[in-house]
Amino acid sequence: MHPMLKPALRRAWRGRNTVQFGVTPAHAVTLGPVDIATGSFLELLDGTRGLPLLREEARTLDLSDRHVDVLVRRLAEAGLLDDPRAAGPQADVLRHRAEVMERQRPDVASLSVVHPGPGEGLRRMAARRAMRVQVRGAGRVGASIAAVLSGSGVGQVEVLDGGRAEPGDVAPAGLPAAAVGERRDTAARRLVRRAAAGPAPRSTGAERGAGDGQPGLSLIVVAPRDGLSVYAPVPDTAAPWIASGTPHLYAGVIEATGVVGPLVLPGGTGCAGCLELHRADRDSQWPRMLAQWRSGRRGVVAACDLGLATAVAGLAAAHALSFLDGELPASTGARWEAALPLLDWRSERIGPHADCSCGAAEHAEGEGASGSVPAQDTMAG
Template identity: 40%
Template sequence: MTETRPSSRPHPLRPRLKPMLRRVVRDDHTLQLGVQPMRAVMLTKLDPPARGFVESLDGTRTLDELIATAEIGEEQARQVMRLLTDGGLLDDAALRPDALRGLSLAERERLGPDLDELSLSPADAADAGLSALARRRRAQVRVYGAGRVGAQITVLLAASGIGHLCVVDPAPARHEHVVPGGLSFGDVGRPREEAAAAAAREIAPGANIWTGRTASRPADRASPPDLAILAPVDPLDPLTAAELLQSGIPHLLVSATEGVGTIGPLVLPGSSPCLRCQELTRRDHDPAWPLVGARLGGYPPGEIACGTALATVVAAQATGHALAHIDGLPCQIVGRSIDITPDWQWKRRPWPIHPHCTCTCRPSPQGPWQGATYEDP
């Protein structure tokens, strides 16, 4: 059989091959689990009894019961189990689906594909993605800005299982803010935060969603969010970012300006470069940058030439990175940003900690930041 890297995963009580991995019998001695190259695993040199044992892992019996009825010896059966467990190919059918408690049948069915995806991600704990979904349902995310990008992010987060969402954007919706998956024509004239919250509630009625009108400020220390997303429709208010940093709240900057979307950096207060580090680095490489930023009214300057496809691509990518952070996975935009266009041209920009910024002087549970070097455009 194919060797896999060892892991700390415990053996499932009622082992079940992950049902989302398609099974393909290549020949009498080879069983393939999964067809996507990034997921697929080949089990080789299987004799018929060993293959029969693997295919019997359907979650209806305990490991001891499986071994007792297997046509292979206990030692070989446990070796097979160890390889499958270490490869992340098994779920434990004995675990209760507590993560779905309180959801209607319709919501459970709608979340099915998300749960299936989580079951195949590194966030899975051999429980078919249930613990990862439970983590999302406990999480609180605050979105600042509900224009073409921010409203879609709000809806996508709610649809992906985030249980607590606050939207902050009291400005009225206009026709140019209407995009599929975000605000609708019926929302024109309403506060954007109310319209985005309503759209999110429609897709996820079991989620707790409220607006900035009833929200506490980050500095109030009242139930701080696990993550804040800055998706400014107008020039970014640096005071908001400073308040999030001072309050120790992780925050992700997202923008779409002049036909280019930018995701990142994700700021982990006390352990990674902050948005002021970004500004100081720009100033070092462009002495006139403070004047440019002042004349823009803030940077990024807001949604400018933000087409529908661009807004959708940026919102989807930003949501993916936000979910990775909530899921506890390594995030590739800590201290980095990614510039993207709808035709899939990408550019990564690292942002180092600036020596004149005091942002990393605060203690942080996130651990030390591994530095980066600035690259000119």
């Protein structure tokens, strides 16, 4: 091990013998008591020395080997240490690609803060590069999500959409103005390639799906240009994803209202069918109105503010990445909404419905009141 204090966490002395690592409450840690010699020793933890050399240099500061070992262990347990030589063979390949590492150094630093184990930041970045995500929609929201996921290190990002790009699809984080008139899927593929830090790694046999040699889908992001399909998604559309156990996340904008979620874990959380049934329970006229809205647009113009669309895309991409990195973000089984002009984000739990065929309600009954959701094989951790 070559211990290194995580460079992403700023250091400051809280007093004469206490050091604080980090600024924000979510990740800040205090360490004490720390004397002057130990404070000087902390400066040696830069990843260039192994433990034998650190013990040797610590002796010149009148610090015992035991003191060094205990301090290193405490720092590691507090999530303050990284190891630039750890993380496994996939990370080794990534580490030797200087141009990729320079682009994604801030992302790796962020992962190192969120996932405290030494080498975890680089390991999870390497895991992202082996994943395959599908984004359904190449409008202001969908194309931007695809670009962010690609730029964040996801190895394969597919974008599905039909028709040709229109001026209203253009967004600074998404399709460029030059794409107007071009097939949306073609323009989106080019956007994804341009956003990537480097070419995707080749898949191993163990990672490939049984059919086409592609890695299995880790996640589907449903971000259609028609915001109604996010606010009130059609259950039949999601039926194949429920059947195959593919996690999927909804995101979009409808009538100046941004929507992120739910993230559906098939068999574990409420799905599109549960959402529709719950709404019908609260409003008996909902199915009647929904049928009218779905039957024809009658010249409806999408009220999709560019700033709101960009915010939704960023939040949705962050939730997707959190899931891919092995966590369960706040959109899991929940939907977040914010409407202009106040933009006050609020969440609504989407629980399993007893009458839905997805089976999540039966699972919830089996789990009792724990509220747990099943682990997904597609996660990094």
